[in-house]
Amino acid sequence: MDPDGDDAARLRRGDTAGLAGLLSRHQDRLFRYLRRLVGDEAVAEDAFQQTWLKVAERIGRYDRSRPFAPWLFAVARNLALDQLRRRQPESLEHVAEPPAPGGPEADPLAHAVARQRGARLADAVAGLAPLDREVLSLRFEEDLGLPELAETLGVPLPTAKARLYRALARLRGRLLAGGPAEEWR
């Protein structure tokens, strides 16, 4: 029994109930990943919608013998990186400016929760470059193992390890630069 495979087959036949099933199972993970990668709520929402449109369009190319999530994340990744390149063509390794107060981050409830549960860490992550945020999100939030991480990023395993190490080191550097001896959680 593979609910993703069944829903993908339904979607391939043009039945949008298949999409509803896939969406309900993957919506939270996918949105969290895109939000971390692009670093902006509105851009993440656009990339989220474009991803599902692309999925509906290309579902015929999905190989049912393989898990759906990595394929979905690869589609999302390509779209999000294209959007990022258009918005900040300098580099995906460029460190973003911190979000302005009163922007999309200013949802009071989310803000209060963030303050309670690790604002310093959240701020430090938000200040990293998109590709650093991406690798940390995939490893620690999506809980991908190293091989899955490498597959999703489309790089060899040693490169994935190096990216993970570099992102962690940069994150720690930002935390240390922000003040000593505070809890990061």
Next chain:
Amino acid sequence: MSDHVTDRLALAAAGGLDPAEESRVEAHLAGCASCAKDAAEWRRLAEGLGRLPAPRPSRALLARTMEAVERRFAERSERAWNQAALGFLVAFAWTLAVVSWLILDLVTGELALRLGRPLGTTATWYAAYVAAGWLTAGAAAVLLGRSAREEGRTV
């Protein structure tokens, strides 16, 4: 203590070491307070990353997404239907053109016989007839295309 494993601690906390490396790091940490302190810091960082507040898609976004896909499917099926209809009409038009050649040949031949003088070659009549037909069809296609594009813009 020599051979500190400082550069392996980040990956160790991230579960990114292979088993042999992991054993080596663990063995070192058992006897090195400095690296053990560092390792604890990295672990805290890794745990914190797994507990960051998770953004979730809004209901409005989910509804918009479903609507967009449904609209795309509707457009796709309309396009497929239009293509099938167009294919049928083209085949029908060619069949009609071939059949009408025979009919025209018959009619102009009969008429010429009755009037006792030639009405021009059948081929000329036929070419004019086909050209008029295709020009009319082309103009209709252009008008229909424009109207469809304008409807698309207003949706």
